[in-house]
Amino acid sequence: IDRYCYICHSLKYDKLYSDRNSLCYIVLIWVLTFVAIVPNLFVGSLQYDPRIYSCTFAQSVSSAYTIAVVFFHFLLPIAVVTFCYLRIWILVIQVRRRVKPDNNPRLKPHDFRNFVTMFVVFVLFAVCWAPLNFIGIAVAVNPETVIPRIPEWLFVSSYYMAYFNSCLNAI
Numbered sequence: 001i002d003r004y005c006y007i008c009h010s011l012k013y014d015k016l017y018s019d020r021n022s023l024c025y026i027v028l029i030w031v032l033t034f035v036a037i038v039p040n041l042f043v044g045s046l047q048y049d050p051r052i053y054s055c056t057f058a059q060s061v062s063s064a065y066t067i068a069v070v071f072f073h074f075l076l077p078i079a080v081v082t083f084c085y086l087r088i089w090i091l092v093i094q095v096r097r098r099v100k101p102d103n104n105p106r107l108k109p110h111d112f113r114n115f116v117t118m119f120v121v122f123v124l125f126a127v128c129w130a131p132l133n134f135i136g137i138a139v140a141v142n143p144e145t146v147i148p149r150i151p152e153w154l155f156v157s158s159y160y161m162a163y164f165n166s167c168l169n170a171i
Contacts, residue, residue, distance in 0.1 A: 003118050004084035008091050036073070039065065051152055052159045059139040060147055066140035074133040081122050088115070121169060128165035131158035 006013050015021075040046050040057070043065050047058040059066045135158055138146045 001080070001084055003115055004088060007088050007115075051156050054159075056159070059136045060143045063140040063143065066136050070133045070136050070140070074129055078126055085119060085122070124168050125165055128161045128168070132162045 002017070005016050009016070043062050045058050045061045045065060046055055047061070048055050049058070057069065131154075135150060135155060139150075
């Protein structure tokens, strides 16, 4: 979202990301994180799973809650970030069409590098978290039929792919 605002709304960027607003965004992120965790205490969806040797979100506890988690924690962020990248690419294409070929503007190397880095982080997030979320949706839709059909290796692999995403962010 930051890159989207920086590129597509550059005239408003300094106001949107002033020190005060940035502090408010950080507080909002922590509040939303807390709000996202609280329902687990009432639904009872945090359980020990021996397949991954960890206490984790149990997808089979509540179909409605699992669908909500997949939507708000995976599908909605993917949709927002996809919208942002599409708007950036549309703007880049529009600017290139308006500029004469001999006056082709060049992106600053560090801006281009930041854009590509954030895009790669986004793609890796989507790839790493997609299998676990697709399993979650399948389990939520029809738990009695789907749960026995999911091989243990697929479930475990999808969890470790999701966890591995945190390692990739540092790289």
